[in-house]
Amino acid sequence: MNLELSEEQTAVRRLARDFVEREIAPHVVDWDRAESVDRSIVKKLGEVGFLGLTVDEEYGGSGGDHLAYCLVTEELGRGDSSVRGIVSVSLGLVAKTIAAWGSEEQKRRWLPGLTAGEYVGCFGLTEPGTGSDAGNLATRAVRDGDHYVLDGTKMFITNGTWADVVLLFARSTDAPGHKGVTAFLVPTDTPGLTRRTVHGKLGLRGQATAELVLEGVRVPASAMLGPEGKGFTVAMSALAKGRMSVAAGCVGIAQAALDAAVRYAGEREQFGRPIAHHQLVQELLSDIAVDVDAARLLTWRVADLVDRGLPFATEASKAKLFASEAAVRAANNALQVFGGYGYIDEYPVGKLLRDARVMTLYEGTSQIQKLLIGRALTGVSAF
Ligand code: FAD
Numbered sequence: 001m002n003l004e005l006s007e008e009q010t011a012v013r014r015l016a017r018d019f020v021e022r023e024i025a026p027h028v029v030d031w032d033r034a035e036s037v038d039r040s041i042v043k044k045l046g047e048v049g050f051l052g053l054t055v056d057e058e059y060g061g062s063g064g065d066h067l068a069y070c071l072v073t074e075e076l077g078r079g080d081s082s083v084r085g086i087v088s089v090s091l092g093l094v095a096k097t098i099a100a101w102g103s104e105e106q107k108r109r110w111l112p113g114l115t116a117g118e119y120v121g122c123f124g125l126t127e128p129g130t131g132s133d134a135g136n137l138a139t140r141a142v143r144d145g146d147h148y149v150l151d152g153t154k155m156f157i158t159n160g161t162w163a164d165v166v167l168l169f170a171r172s173t174d175a176p177g178h179k180g181v182t183a184f185l186v187p188t189d190t191p192g193l194t195r196r197t198v199h200g201k202l203g204l205r206g207q208a209t210a211e212l213v214l215e216g217v218r219v220p221a222s223a224m225l226g227p228e229g230k231g232f233t234v235a236m237s238a239l240a241k242g243r244m245s246v247a248a249g250c251v252g253i254a255q256a257a258l259d260a261a262v263r264y265a266g267e268r269e270q271f272g273r274p275i276a277h278h279q280l281v282q283e284l285l286s287d288i289a290v291d292v293d294a295a296r297l298l299t300w301r302v303a304d305l306v307d308r309g310l311p312f313a314t315e316a317s318k319a320k321l322f323a324s325e326a327a328v329r330a331a332n333n334a335l336q337v338f339g340g341y342g343y344i345d346e347y348p349v350g351k352l353l354r355d356a357r358v359m360t361l362y363e364g365t366s367q368i369q370k371l372l373i374g375r376a377l378t379g380v381s382a383f
Contacts, residue, residue: 003300005067005071008064008068009065009067009068009071012064012068012071012072013068013071013072013075015048015072016050016071016072016075016076017075019044019048019050019075020075020076020078020079020080023041023044024041024076024079024080024083025079028079028080028348028351029345029346029351031080031082031205031206032082032205032206032345032351033205033345034206035199035205035206036206036208037080037082037083037086037206037207039162041083041086042086042090042117042120042162043116043117043118044117045083045086045087045117046115046116046117046118047116047117049062050062050072050076050087050091051087051090051091051095051114051115051116051117052091052095052115052116053068053069053072053091054066054068054069054096055091055095055096055099055111055115056099059099059107059108059111059112059115060111060112060113060114060115060116061095061099061111061115062115065303065307066241066244066302066303066304066306066307067300067303067304067307069092069245069248069303070244070245070248070299070300070302070303071248072087073087073088073092073245073248073249073252074248074249074251074252074255074296074299075252076249076252077248077249077250077251077252077253077256078252078253078255078256078259079252079256080206081203081204081249081252081253081355081356081359082204082205082206082207082355083206084249084252085158085159085204085207085249086120086158086159086207087245088242088245088246088249089121089122089123089158089159090114090119090120090121090122090159090163091114091115091121092238092241092242092245093121093123093167093238093239093242094114094121094122094123094165094167095110095111095114095115095121096238096241097167097183097225097234097237097238098110098111098114098167098185098225099111100237101183101225101226101234101237102185102225103222105222106185106222106225110165110185113164114165119164119165120159120162120163120164120165121159121163121164121165121166121167122157122158122159122160122162122163122165122166122167122210123157123158123166123167123238124154124157124160124166124167124168124169124186124212125137125154125169125235126154126155126156126157127139127152127153127154127155128153128155131155132364132365132367132368133383134169134232134235135181135232137152137169137170137171137181138152138171139151139152139153139154139168139169139170139171139214140152140170140171140173141170141171141172141173141182141184142173143172143173143221144218146220146221147218147219147220147221148170148172148184148218148219148220148221148223148224149216149217149218150168150170150184150186150192150214150216150217150218150219151214151215151216151217152170152214153211153212153213153214154166154168154211154212154214155198155211156198156209156211156362157209157210157211157212158204158207158208158209158362159207159208159210160195160197160208160209160210160211160212161195161197161208161209161210162208163188164187164188164189165185165186165187165188166185166186166188166193166212167183167184167185167225167238168183168184168185168186168214169181169182169183169184169231169232169234169235170182170184170231172228172229172231180229181229181231181232181235182224182226182228182229182230182231183224183225183226183230183231183234183235184219184223184224184225185219185223185225186214186217186219186223190217190218190219191217191218192214192215192216192217192218193212193213193214193217194212194213194215195210195211195212195213196210196211196213197209197210198210198211201358202354202357202358203351203353203354203355203356203357203358204354204355204358205354239363239364240312240313240316241306241316242363243302243316243317243319243320243363243364243369244299244302244303244306244312244316244319244320246320246323246324246359246362246363247295247298247299247302247316247319247320247322247323247324248299248303248323249359250295250320250323250324250326250327250356250359251292251295251296251299251323251327253327253330253331253352253355253356253359254288254291254292254295254323254326254327254330254331255292255296256348256352257288257327257330257331257333257334257349257352258285258288258289258292258330258334260334260338260347260348260349260352261284261285261288261333261334261337261338261349262276262285264337264338264341264347265281265285265337268339275337281337284333284334284336284337285333285337287329287330287333288329288330288333288334291326291327291329291330292326292330294322294326295319295322295323295326295327298315298318298319298322298323299319299323301315301319302315302316302319313372314372314373314376317364317369317372317373317376318369318373320359320363320364320369321366321369321370321373323359324356324359324360324366325360325366327352327356327359328353328356328357328359328360330352330356331349331352331353331355331356332353334349334352334353335349335350335353337349368383371383
């Protein structure tokens with residue numbers, strides 16, 4: 001693997017860095033306190049091309065490879081994980097899954113709007129009763145002539161209150177495939193679909209997380225994404241790439257923690273000199289730096305495998321597992337460097353820690369990643 005970035009990749013990283021400086025950094029504390037990022041950021045992300053990365057230009061995408069996608073995701077994660085999540089879900093989990101599994105009609109219906117930031121997408125898999133055991137979901141899809149009728153509840157859905165379309169997973173009663181799970185593209189203005197904001201999150205406070213309730217929601221059979229009964233495969237293929245995106249966002253968190261901690265250690269004086277002169281502070285900084293590099297290299301390897309069309313799912317689990325745990329460690333170490341000031345939100349590291357924590361939970365908890373890696377190593381499923 002060539003570790004040198006190409007000119008295009010360097011340029012896209014510069015574009016993302018400038019975007020974060022201009023459009024995100026000045027608002028991060030306010031958005032966190034207000035429990036909502038400014039919705040206009042979605043359109044701006046679309047205009048700059050970040051919601052169309054790796055999607056064909058024919059469908060409104062901005063092209064690019066998966067390493068470029070990871071570079072942008074890292075920069076957004078460095079700026080604000082709530083904004084990063086909008087891209088990881090609307091592009092990473094929804095648009096890219098439509099591009100991979102959708103009919104021509106579905107691609108033309110949804111992709112130009114999603115990549116332009118005119119539409120927001122959300123990914124509805126988790127339910128109140130099924131999280132890690134996602135294949136056991138209870139939402140039902142009952143065939144009625146040319147339509148399906150959907151009933152059920154989805155929990156913790158990122159972008160949920162803003163979304164125009166839900167990539168929804170339901171148990172299709174007459175499906176012959178794996179566990180009968182089928183994927184549907186459901187416009188959120190369909191009668192019978194209601195949404196409730198999930199308040200009180202530890203982190204990612206700026207993100208619109210929702211509970212979705214479906215009561216007799218009728219969609220045409222043409223809303224099915226991929227074959228009937230193949231929805232679990234659709235979901236797992238989306239999540240494998242999604243884990244690469246989460247890992248890249250975690251690298252951004254860890255890098256932000258390192259930048260802030262190094263800067264502060266050079267400025268803050270105790271015992272007559274900057275705290276950077278104390279060996280135990282240097283230990284904290286060096287631990288963060290190693291976590292950043294290791295997480296980034298694992299993530300770039302996944303992007304390289306994807307771009308070369310090679311199997312990548314287990315490597316994505318390794319990258320997500322390591323990078324999410326590393327982001328928590330890095331933010332926690334940075335908070336230690338800040339002392340008491342790290343504990344108040346005028347300084348950035350407390351938010352980094354709060355935002356990092358969920359990365360070990362969603363898109364498969366750390367335990368689930370270990371079971372996936374263990375299954376690949378042994379051939380034994382220990383779920
Ligand atoms: P559970 O599955 O109940 O797990 C509880 C604990 O048990 C965990 O520690 C877990 O690792 C452990 N555990 C479970 N099974 C095993 C096992 N077999 N072996 C060992 N340990 C096990 N979901 C979506 O569909 N779309 C979204 O956009 C989305 N966004 C989210 C945003 C936020 C902020 C949050 C908090 C969650 C989001 N989720 C989303 C849901 C997320 O993916 C789930 O929370 C996650 O999969 C874990 O499920 P659970 O919370 O039900 O925990």
